[in-house]
Amino acid sequence: MISSVLFGAFSILLVIGAPIAVALGMAAMAAFMSIDKDVTTLVQIAYNAVNSFPVMALPAFILSGALMQGSGISRRLVAVAEVLAGRMAGGLGASTVLACLFFGAISGSGPATTAAVGMLMIPAMARKGYDRGYASAVTASSGGLGIVIPPSIPMVIYGVTASESITQLFIAGVFPGLLIASGIIILNYVISKKKGYKPNEGEWSVKNTLLTIKDGFWALMAPVVILGGIYSGFFTPTEAAIVSIFYTLFVGIFIYKELKLPAIFKSLDSTTWLSGRVLIILFTAQAFGRLLVQYKIPDAIAAGLLDLTGNVYIIWALVIIFLIMVGMFMETLATIMLVTPVLLPVMTSLGVDPIHFGVVLVMCCEIGFETPPLGENLFIASGIGKVSIEEISLKAIPFSIVEISAVFLVAYIPGFCLWLPKVLGY
Amino acid sequence: MNVNSALKHSIAVLDNIEGYLCKFFLSFFVILLFFQVIMRTVFQNSLAWSEEASRFAFVWFAFLGASYAARLGAHNRVTFQFKLFPKIVGDVSQLIADGIWLVFNAIMTVKSIEVIRDMMEYPFYSPALDIPMQYIYMLFPFTFILMSIRIIQVNILKHILKRDIVDVDDISSDIEDIKRDMKIAPDNNGMNNSGPENERGSK
Numbered sequence: 001m002i003s004s005v006l007f008g009a010f011s012i013l014l015v016i017g018a019p020i021a022v023a024l025g026m027a028a029m030a031a032f033m034s035i036d037k038d039v040t041t042l043v044q045i046a047y048n049a050v051n052s053f054p055v056m057a058l059p060a061f062i063l064s065g066a067l068m069q070g071s072g073i074s075r076r077l078v079a080v081a082e083v084l085a086g087r088m089a090g091g092l093g094a095s096t097v098l099a100c101l102f103f104g105a106i107s108g109s110g111p112a113t114t115a116a117v118g119m120l121m122i123p124a125m126a127r128k129g130y131d132r133g134y135a136s137a138v139t140a141s142s143g144g145l146g147i148v149i150p151p152s153i154p155m156v157i158y159g160v161t162a163s164e165s166i167t168q169l170f171i172a173g174v175f176p177g178l179l180i181a182s183g184i185i186i187l188n189y190v191i192s193k194k195k196g197y198k199p200n201e202g203e204w205s206v207k208n209t210l211l212t213i214k215d216g217f218w219a220l221m222a223p224v225v226i227l228g229g230i231y232s233g234f235f236t237p238t239e240a241a242i243v244s245i246f247y248t249l250f251v252g253i254f255i256y257k258e259l260k261l262p263a264i265f266k267s268l269d270s271t272t273w274l275s276g277r278v279l280i281i282l283f284t285a286q287a288f289g290r291l292l293v294q295y296k297i298p299d300a301i302a303a304g305l306l307d308l309t310g311n312v313y314i315i316w317a318l319v320i321i322f323l324i325m326v327g328m329f330m331e332t333l334a335t336i337m338l339v340t341p342v343l344l345p346v347m348t349s350l351g352v353d354p355i356h357f358g359v360v361l362v363m364c365c366e367i368g369f370e371t372p373p374l375g376e377n378l379f380i381a382s383g384i385g386k387v388s389i390e391e392i393s394l395k396a397i398p399f400s401i402v403e404i405s406a407v408f409l410v411a412y413i414p415g416f417c418l419w420l421p422k423v424l425g426y
Numbered sequence: 427m428n429v430n431s432a433l434k435h436s437i438a439v440l441d442n443i444e445g446y447l448c449k450f451f452l453s454f455f456v457i458l459l460f461f462q463v464i465m466r467t468v469f470q471n472s473l474a475w476s477e478e479a480s481r482f483a484f485v486w487f488a489f490l491g492a493s494y495a496a497r498l499g500a501h502n503r504v505t506f507q508f509k510l511f512p513k514i515v516g517d518v519s520q521l522i523a524d525g526i527w528l529v530f531n532a533i534m535t536v537k538s539i540e541v542i543r544d545m546m547e548y549p550f551y552s553p554a555l556d557i558p559m560q561y562i563y564m565l566f567p568f569t570f571i572l573m574s575i576r577i578i579q580v581n582i583l584k585h586i587l588k589r590d591i592v593d594v595d596d597i598s599s600d601i602e603d604i605k606r607d608m609k610i611a612p613d614n615n616g617m618n619n620s621g622p623e624n625e626r627g628s629k
Contacts, residue, residue: 013523013526014504015504015507016519016520016522016523017503017504017505017508017516017519017520017523018503018520018523018524018526018527019501019502019503019523019527020501020502020503020504021492021501021502022501022523022526022527022530025530026526026527026529026530029530029533039533039537040537040538040540040541042534042537043534043537043538043541043563043566044541046489046534046566047485047562047563047566050484050485050488050489051481051482051484051485052481053477053481055484056455056459056480056481056484059452059484059487060456060459063452063456119605234467235463238459239459239463242456242459242460242463243460243463245456245460246460265449268448268449268452268453269445269449271452272444272445272448272449272452272487272491272494273491273494273495273498273500273594274495274500275487275488275491276448276487276488276489276490276491276492276493276494276495277491277492277495277500277501277502279488279489279491279492280488280489280492280495280501281502329504329506330502330504331502334502373506374506
């Protein structure tokens with residue numbers, strides 16, 4: 001009864017184009033009313049959902065990422081990646097992946113990674129004779145690394161929604177991220193060999209490489225400060241994000257002397273609306289999730305799944321396919337807040353570790369960035385590369401297949417994400 | 427003339443009021459938290475009041491930010507299904523959806539006022555700063571009413587005044603901005619279709 005009110009109201013509102021926050025909130029409100037429960041509880045949930053220290057990592061990471069663009073850190077990181085990987089076949093493609101990897105280690109957002117890296121690498125690849133659709137597809141596919149490689153905004157949201165340790169998630173994401181990156185680099189090498197994309201030899205020299213690394217030193221220190229601070233237990237994720245804001249301000253204003261007031265104001269502005277719309281979903285999704293748990297709806301779903309099959313591998317496969325489908329149609333953070341309260345209890349009842357599930361969930365969302373109809377990375381790459389979305393999404397299919405295989409590997413071999421946190425003593 | 431421009435200016439400020447307030451709260455809690463980190467790591471002194479103050483600023487920031495996002499039409503919706511129908515179907519359907527949003531906000535406003543009334547009757551103070559909690563909770567009626575005004579405003583702009591609401595998520599429109607931010611030189615070789623050698627050759 002209560003589940004039909006919840007899911008019925010939610011899906012009707014979603015289909016008529018209500019904001020996701022309203023669809024969740026109104027469904028919860030209707031459910032509260034249908035069982036004669038006091039709706040003032042919603043006000044308490046609204047307050048408690050946001051009144052939390054870990055959630056503050058969200059605006060802080062968004063702000064530091066936005067500031068890095070204006071401070072010259074982003075550009076220098078990409079330049080370092082370019083000289084490091086430029087010498088193999090399809091070198092610029094590999095450089096792009098490497099740049100996304102570096103960038104992922106300072107930013108927690110997939111589209112921001114695609115924009116920052118693509119802006120430099122897509123034109124560079126086009127100049128070297130790469131097919132422009134291919135160049136855009138490589139960038140769109142590796143841009144998603146931004147959310148698997150820590151720090152990661154979706155992991156912050158998962159950690160908050162599931163009440164799991166964000167630090168532990170940040171550690172667990174390292175190997176899955178490297179796995180995806182190496183998969184893309186190998187595939188890029190094979191395709192580049194076949195298409196005859198030459199290494200980037202002409203302009204390369206030892207001296208130039210050293211100069212680029214020297215110029216990029218302060219930019220390369222950013223991930224060291226952020227991740228080193230979190231992993232050593234010196235900072236909480238929220239504190240690390242705050243420190244990275246001030247690190248970026250310092251480097252941008254005093255060392256690189258590129259960060260100007262208008263760029264700072266613009267960063268504050270975009271942080272405001274981006275955070276505002278996510279945080280209100282956080283509130284309504286928590287109200288929705290609380291009702292689900294209270295009425296044991298995940299238990300019913302788990303029981304239904306177990307009736308179907310007791311094989312955890314098949315259940316993982318079903319869950320992954322479901323998540324990729326949802327990720328194709330819905331915004332990433334909303335997806336995480338929505339599916340976590342439903343699926344996490346199901347998976348834990350099957351003996352899956354919550355951190356393991358979180359990493360797989362974030363990886364599935366990463367694939368959603370490069371698949372139509374709502375692939376944010378596709379839109380950005382298409383805007384930069386001036387290639388149609390259809391062409392990019394077609395050329396991104398081989399990369400998506402590699403990434404989906406990586407998701408299955410991580411899901412079936414929990415050690416990929418759980419080994420490192422265990423070794424580090426978390 | 428002068429009065430007119432002053433009026434125009436104050437309307438522009440009002441139209442952006444959440445934006446200003448949010449930037450203030452955001453800067454406030456970011457600076458405060460940095461101060462707190464310095465105090466903890468350098469001076470071994472954990473402050474209770476600064477954490478609480480920053481959380482209060484954050485709660486205000488969050489809900490004002492939601493109102494700001496409503497003004498920009500930035501709240502995430504699922505809209506791909508409307509592509510199957512003529513434009514009017516999507517418009518009418520989203521208008522109804524926004525009506526339901528107004529109902530939601532109205533109920534939240536009424537209920538939060540009830541909560542505040544209770545708090546005035548049985549005062550409850552924040553643990554570190556000793557602030558009566560009803561003042562913090564005032565944010566709910568304030569922001570939900572403001573958000574409702576924004577929803578109506580955006581619909582009037584869209585359907586009656588026929589203004590285009592810029593899609594803030596459409597990053598392709600500000601790629602030039604990002605380029606300028608990142609200090610990337612305009613690239614005439616590869617990008618602006620003036621490089622014939624690799625452009626036409628492949629076709």
